[in-house]
Amino acid sequence: MKIDPNKSIFIQLADYIRFDIYSGKRKPNSRLESIRDMAIILEVNPNTIKRVYQVLEEEGLIYCHSTLGYFVCPSEEVIQKNKQKYISDRLKEFLTLLNNCNITKAEITKIIGELYGDN
Amino acid sequence: MEIIKDTITFMYPNKLVFENVEIKINQGEIYLLIGRNGCGKSTLLRLLAKIEPYQFKLHLVNEKEISYMPSDLVYYSYMKIIDLLKFYDDTHHNFSLDFALKYLDEFKLNPKQKIKKLSMGEQKILNYLICLSKNAKLYLIDEPFPYVDLLNDEIFRNMIINRYDETKTFIIATHQINEFEKLASYCLLIKGYKTIECLSTDEIRSTVSLSVEDYFKEVMRYVKGD
Structure with missing residues (x-):
């Protein structure tokens, strides 16, 4: 993913994961990278990833398993x-x-x- | 939660650096400290690191939990890298030799190399490596980037994310804003001896559609120096 330094990174990341799910690149019930791994891959602040995950969780697009991390919503x-x-x-x-x-x-x-x- | 909330006044014998400047630092954030040459970036870090005789009130952070990387650190040149790292391991209880060796390998530095044989960039890397190898609560990093090549910059950022958790706070003073702005949640902008502005980096991007670097150029162009 290429991040545009002139736009909100939060919005760009949320859309990036959203589009992966909408397009079927990330399958229902598949596991998302941990906050730290995602931060390292994209070289962004872990807090930003955390906020993105929280917002997507509120929207019901992903869910958080207490020990295994975040997963894509199981329901198509x-x-x-x-x-x-x-x-x-x-x-x-x-x-x-x-x-x-x-x-x-x-x-x-x-x-x-x-x-x-x-x- | 705040680790620092203070108003500072500080001067060197013939230069006023800060006058009643408010400063607030939150726990668990990565700050980019920026400003023009000679505006007091290094001084602020020295104050926070308690090198200058000034008593900052620190909350949640013990004085021993500060890891400070000065911009110009010199080691005994006859030592080998490995001896220096072992020295730190013996003398600092929070120093992680494993962490240091792991990244030493990533930087492709030979542990048996003598320090006097290191290039400018390699010395910077060594300073940085030692600073990050300490498991601290507050990291103060003064200009990590000059002389360091692009691929090693990547490892620099990787190390910070690896070290990061919600109890740790990073303050990084640098002129290479674009290298770190994706990582930073806030930037501390020293505008003059009376103001340090604290801005959310994502807010800058979403409200004025500028990268932190471009915003800095726009703002500072019209600020008069004192």
Whole structure:
């Protein structure tokens, strides 16, 4: 993972792990690296990793086993729900941006079509 | 929890360094101490390490649990590295010889090498190694980076994370901000003899979208020196 020094490391790390889970790179019930190992791999402050794990745990995306550490949520259903919420939240932000630019739905559909490589 | 909360005034015979400066250090954080040349970074570390005659009130940290790395430490040049490490092992109860030897190997230094044969960078590494090999509660590290190559920088950071736990506090004074900013949770910015600002590094990044290094350049450009 490449960390952008100009952006919040906390947000970047949370998204990094989130995307790994959403995309299926990290499977349900698979074990996450310990806080220290993750800190060493990414060369960031262990406190930041701890905060990221705590937030993801609150969201239900990962859970903490008292002795074995952190694991990805076992339920595919919960992961999918979480993913949809994340995507719709991001899209809402994006819609606000589009509204501010005064772009119509037809125009944006066209742009998205072009980006996807449709004719 | 705070290990230090104090207001300091300190001067050398003909130079005022700090005047009623408030300083607060929390336990379990990694601080980056930054500021212009001659602003008092090293002095602050010396004060905290109790080398200067000034009585800081320390909480939760015993005086013997401070590990201080000065910027210019000189060892007896006729000694071999291994003899020096064994000397520390004999004289410091919290010194871990295993830790030192493990990292000595990672730095690819030969324990039988004589200290006078070491290059500038290798001497820096040795200072740093000895500082981190002590199991302390407060680490004060004065400019670890000059003369040290990029791959060894990586080991430097790795050592700090390995040593880190929630009871340990690190204060690192350096000009190579970008080397350490990912690791640091706070930066202490010495703005002049009257102010030391304490800022969360992630807050700097998220509020002004600047790395700590760029933020430092922006801010200090407009601060008048005294």
